[in-house]
Amino acid sequence: MIKSQTCETITIGSTEIMLAHPAELPLRWVGQKELIKQVLAAWMVIDEKDVPFNPRLTGKPGVGKTTLGYAAARQLNRNIYLFQATMDTRPEDLIITPVMGADGQVKYAASSLVTAMIRGGVCILDEGNRMSEKSWASLAPLLDDRRYVESIITGLTIPADPNFRFVVTINEDASTYEIPEYIHSRLQPQIFIDFPDREDELLILKENLPFADEDILNYMVDFLQRAHMADEVYSVRDGINMARYAMKMMHGTRTAKQEAIHHAILSVLGDESLRYEE
Numbered sequence: 502m503i504k505s506q507t508c509e510t511i512t513i514g515s516t517e518i519m520l521a522h523p524a525e526l527p528l529r530w531v532g533q534k535e536l537i538k539q540v541l542a543a544w545m546v547i548d549e550k551d552v553p554f555n556p557r558l559t560g561k562p563g564v565g566k567t568t569l570g571y572a573a574a575r576q577l578n579r580n581i582y583l584f585q586a587t588m589d590t591r592p593e594d595l596i597i598t599p600v601m602g603a604d605g606q607v608k609y610a611a612s613s614l615v616t617a618m619i620r621g622g623v624c625i626l627d628e629g630n631r632m633s634e635k636s637w638a639s640l641a642p643l644l645d646d647r648r649y650v651e652s653i654i655t656g657l658t659i660p661a662d663p664n665f666r667f668v669v670t671i672n673e674d675a676s677t678y679e680i681p682e683y684i685h686s687r688l689q690p691q692i693f694i695d696f697p698d699r700e701d702e703l704l705i706l707k708e709n710l711p712f713a714d715e716d717i718l719n720y721m722v723d724f725l726q727r728a729h730m731a732d733e734v735y736s737v738r739d740g741i742n743m744a745r746y747a748m749k750m751m752h753g754t755r756t757a758k759q760e761a762i763h764h765a766i767l768s769v770l771g772d773e774s775l776r777y778e779e
Contacts, residue, residue: 518597519610521611521613523622524625528567536694537572537573543556543690544556560695562673570623582625584614595639596651597610597612623666625670629680631678669688706721710744710745714751721744724740727777743769743770
C-alpha cells in the first residue's frame, strides 16, 4: 500500500517552493568501517572559519559507493536526500524547476539537493560524472566557501544551512564525462572504494540474502574473488543478483543447485564470465 505524502513548502522572498522528500532506503554498510570514518572526518567542522569538505567516493560500479554515503549520513542523524545524475541533467534540475500545479498555476519545486541545503540535511549526488560541465558549473558556488546556489528560474540566491553536507559518487567506467578541474578541486578528498575481501564480501551477500543457501553464497563469493584477481568489473551487486536468480530457479523450476548456479552466472554476466567458474 502506497501512503500519500503531504508536500512541504517554504517561502523564500515572495516565492513559494515545494520541497522534496528525504530518501528512506534499506541500505546498510557491511565491513570496511574505516571508510565511514573517512567520510565523517571530511564532513567535520573544527573551527568557526572552517567549512566541510565535499568528498567524492570513487570506484567501479557496484562496489557500494551509494551505500557508503548513505551509511555515513545516517551516522549524523540527519535527513538524507538522493539525487541521481544523468547525462541529460540540466542546471535547473539540480536547483529549482517550474511545475504545473493541479490548479493550472505554475509552481516551483526544489530539487532534493536544494531541499537538503535548506533543511540542513545530507545530499548524495549519485554518479556525478554522468553530468555535463554546464550542470556542474551551476554548483560551483555551493562547493566552495560561498555555499550557495543561484536559481535562474526564480531569480533567487539560496544559501546552504550550516548543517548541510554533500557527497558525490563517481563511477570508474567509460560511459561518463570528465569532471572539469575547477569542480574536481572542489570535490575533496577522494575516498576510493575497492572490491571487498572474501570475508567482507560474504558478509555483504548474507546481509542482502539472509534466506539464501550457504553453498550458493560461498560459491558466488569465490567466483567474485577469482574475477577480482583478474581485474574484472564484476561486483558484489552481480553476486547478489546471481545468487538470488539461482535460488529462484531452484525453488521455481526444481533446477539442480549446480545447474542453477551455472545458468545464473551465464544469464547475469554472459559467456565471458564462465571462465571463472570452478
